[in-house]
Amino acid sequence: MRRSRPASWSLRPATPADVEPVAELRAVVLRPDLERLGRYDERRVRQRLRDGFEPGHTWVIEAEGAFAGCVALRPADDAHWLEHFYLSPHLQGTGLGTAVLRRLLAGWDRDGVTVRLNVLQGSPARRLYSRHGFTPESEDPVDVFMVRRPRAPAH
Helix, strand or coil: CCCCCCCCEEEEECCHHHHHHHHHHHHHHHHHHHHHCCCCCCCHHHHHHHHHCCHHHEEEEEECCEEEEEEEEEECCCCEEEEEEEECHHHCCCCHHHHHHHHHHHHHHHCCCCEEEEEECCCCHHHHHHHCCCEEEEECCCEEEEEECCCCCCC
């Protein structure tokens, strides 16, 4: 049965206090794929997020007023990197991820931003990114690296 998207959701800038809820969500969301790839480490999965957490480039997704996930966009030389896009498991498959990504992509297209990301091999998230115009650039045994060039706004 398909779950329905929350009636209300929003993005807010992350604060340093968000690091632990985000690190915990990362561990929960990535566990199945990391275990399948033989790379799950209970401590490292959280510490890697803590070590790279940049509140200034991160937004918290709230649904019905509660913490629901996060997404980050890290500026780089030739593109921006979409990182740490995690949704609480009970909200996956509801269309919330699609709604968040559509809103972000509209702004990036308007601003002419090329976006890159990497997704774990075999992750269902790859389908979401492909549906929104991300194409594979390269891959290794663990990650698929994808890119999306800005689109002209629809008139």
